[in-house]
Amino acid sequence: MFTGIIEAVGEIVACEPRSGDLRLRVKTFGLDLAGISLGDSIATNGVCLTVIELPGDGYVADVSSETLANTTIGDWQAGTPVNLERALTPSSRLGGHLVSGHVDAVGEVLSRHPDARSERFRLRAPDSLAKYIAHKGSITVDGTSLTVNRVEGAEFELNIVPHTLEHTVMGTYVPGSRVNLEVDLVARYLERLLLGDKAAEA
Structure with a gap:
């Protein structure tokens, strides 16, 4: 983890x-x-x-x-x-959110533009992941724990502060960049739990 x-x-x-x-x-x-x-x-x-x-x-x-x-x-x-x-150790601080390192799909950077000292990015996820992406929820982009600022269908926006731009690969993103996406682990398990007994059906 x-x-x-x-x-x-x-x-x-x-x-x-x-x-x-x-x-x-x-x-x-x-x-x-x-x-x-x-x-x-x-x-x-x-x-x-x-x-x-x-x-x-x-x-x-x-x-x-x-x-x-x-x-x-x-x-x-x-x-x-x-x-x-x-990987996490028992003494690690959980500064982001729980991330498994199991990528769900590849997304695409649609645009980026300055927003005061930050940069605002718009990305598109595959349609199959849209239900897991929530406003103010967590998403992992190329391993970075981020907060979703806005969602429209399978597209979502991120506001990235200068520190994150300087200390991750996000500063290299341009429209068309392909990125690894991992949705929130809790949302994944919750979906399965809500299936109840139907989860055992093929």
């Missing part, structure tokens, strides 16, 4: 195709890897990846074909900046 509070921005060093899936090497720059062991999880632009190698300046992770099909990882190349967050 994660909080959606980005700890550092890293960079993709290499994307190596491996028989239908992919192996990634990520340079972590300011992310402290002192407590990271093989098998630990690091959210990389919102995607929970398992560390399989620790070369010293970052980590290596394998990416399955399922993950490639449902995230923006297939768009990445050497030099792509990525948001990084280590």
